[in-house]
Amino acid sequence: MNSRERVIAAINKQEPDKVPIDAFSLASSGVVASTYARLIKRIGLGSEPVKIFNVFGMLVLPDMEVINYLQIDTMLVPALCPRFGIPINNWKKWKLFDGTDVEVPADFNPVEDKDGNLLIVVDDQVKGKMPKNGHHFAEVVNTGMGAGGLDALVDPPGPDTQEFLLLTDEDLQFRHDVAKELYETTDKALIVELEENIRWNTSIANWLYGMAADPETVFDLHMKKAENLLAKAKQLFQAVGPYVNVFALYQDFGTQRAEVLSPRTFQRLCVEPYKLIFDWVHKNTDWKCLLHSCGSIYKVIPYIIEMGTDILNPIQCETANMDPKTLKDEFGDELVFWGGGCDTQSTLPFGKPEEIREQVKERMEILGKNGGYVFAPCQDIQADVPTENVAAMFEAAKEFRVL
Numbered sequence: 001m002n003s004r005e006r007v008i009a010a011i012n013k014q015e016p017d018k019v020p021i022d023a024f025s026l027a028s029s030g031v032v033a034s035t036y037a038r039l040i041k042r043i044g045l046g047s048e049p050v051k052i053f054n055v056f057g058m059l060v061l062p063d064m065e066v067i068n069y070l071q072i073d074t075m076l077v078p079a080l081c082p083r084f085g086i087p088i089n090n091w092k093k094w095k096l097f098d099g100t101d102v103e104v105p106a107d108f109n110p111v112e113d114k115d116g117n118l119l120i121v122v123d124d125q126v127k128g129k130m131p132k133n134g135h136h137f138a139e140v141v142n143t144g145m146g147a148g149g150l151d152a153l154v155d156p157p158g159p160d161t162q163e164f165l166l167l168t169d170e171d172l173q174f175r176h177d178v179a180k181e182l183y184e185t186t187d188k189a190l191i192v193e194l195e196e197n198i199r200w201n202t203s204i205a206n207w208l209y210g211m212a213a214d215p216e217t218v219f220d221l222h223m224k225k226a227e228n229l230l231a232k233a234k235q236l237f238q239a240v241g242p243y244v245n246v247f248a249l250y251q252d253f254g255t256q257r258a259e260v261l262s263p264r265t266f267q268r269l270c271v272e273p274y275k276l277i278f279d280w281v282h283k284n285t286d287w288k289c290l291l292h293s294c295g296s297i298y299k300v301i302p303y304i305i306e307m308g309t310d311i312l313n314p315i316q317c318e319t320a321n322m323d324p325k326t327l328k329d330e331f332g333d334e335l336v337f338w339g340g341g342c343d344t345q346s347t348l349p350f351g352k353p354e355e356i357r358e359q360v361k362e363r364m365e366i367l368g369k370n371g372g373y374v375f376a377p378c379q380d381i382q383a384d385v386p387t388e389n390v391a392a393m394f395e396a397a398k399e400f401r402v403l
Contacts, residue, residue, distance in 0.1 A: 003073035007189030007374065008245060011288045011311060011336050015371040019364055019401040022338065022376040024067070025074040025191050026248060028292055028314040029339070029376040030059035032135055034100050038387040045069050049093060049101040055108050056083040056128060057380060058136040070394045074374070075188040077240055080174040082195070084120050084127055089174065097133045135383035156210035159220040162200055164228035172239040183243035192236050192244045194229060197251030198222045198273045211261070211269055219269050226273035230280055237285055246311065247287040249277070254295020257320045266300045271307045278308030290338060294379065296320040305334050315340030316378045324366045337367050338374040342393045348377065349385045353392035360396035368403050375401065
């Protein structure tokens with residue numbers, strides 16, 4: 001099997017010749033620039049300066065020779081403006097705080113504040129902040145808490161007051177050109193994503209408050225946003241339909257310890273909006289629907305299945321109730337698992353290479369049994385992860401992918 005055939009088999013819950021491997025292809029499987037730069041020096045492949053396409057997470061566009069060396073089977077068809085409205089069709093040289101030479105989008109112009117932090121300003125508002133000597137940006141939003149605490153939270157707006165934009169012609173043309181080229185020049189399975197969710201333009205605090213204070217209005221808001229996401233999915237299908245295998249949406253429903261929402265609230269307010277989107281995809285395309293949700297989400301997985309999810313990512317096994325064997329035994333007939341290959345909060349940054357090797361072997365054996373699995377780390381690989389550990393994860397993935 002080639003890479004594309006291998007991934008197609010896995011996402012159809014068939015047994016491929018080898019477990020497919022993903023890295024760099026999702027917003028949850030990337031590698032930050034400084035770590036990638038050290039990795040390519042270790043393996044002696046790839047070109048410098050490394051190219052950063054997602055300036056929020058400082059995530060890289062990998063070299064094809066690195067993708068092939070690591071035996072990666074998937075590639076992302078990126079948006080023209082992955083974050084902060086900054087296009088990635090022109091580049092300039094830049095340096096990270098640690099001195100690593102990189103290339104960034106030409107319109108990436110962060111502002112340095114008096115303390116040496118870097119700020120991304122959009123329409124005169126600070127939208128992102130990288131602390132001095134940091135490695136990536138954090139999103140700056142109005143939390144809704146303010147000096148008045150919970151009293152500062154606002155009721156959800158009427159759905160008729162909310163307008164959501166469609167994808168631009170420039171973005172669609174960019175994705176079409178990239179997808180066509182990758183489809184024709186590689187054998188990789190391709191992913192297209194909307195790094196969005198059914199939350200309207202509000203803070204997470206206000207979103208959660210709204211679901212408790214006025215669930216009927218929130219449901220209507222969710223449905224209106226879902227209709228917008230469906231319209232965007234239709235636009236994407238027109239642009240890249242024949243070339244793509246996986247359609248990804250993102251929304252975090254878990255914390256380290258538990259679900260963000262009760263199962264009842266999740267079913268009542270979230271299932272139908274996502275089902276609207278995923279049902280159309282299933283009826284009109286050959287794509288499989290991937291839902292990204294970090295954290296402990298065990299209790300809402302039945303409803304994630306109900307909404308039409310084919311693939312669940314990133315499988316954070318170190319959070320509560322996310323034991324990989326339990327997940328495979330209980331949900332493996334209905335879901336494809338994508339991720340869970342190595343714990344990025346503990347084992348990967350703090351373990352020894354032999355411990356990483358054993359964890360990768362165990363996860364491959366559990367999650368890869370009888371197909372329906374794509375190997376990936378449990379989240380983005382961050383800065384300061386030892387280079388030998390990153391290399392150990394990829395080498396173990398290559399070694400143990402044949403079950």
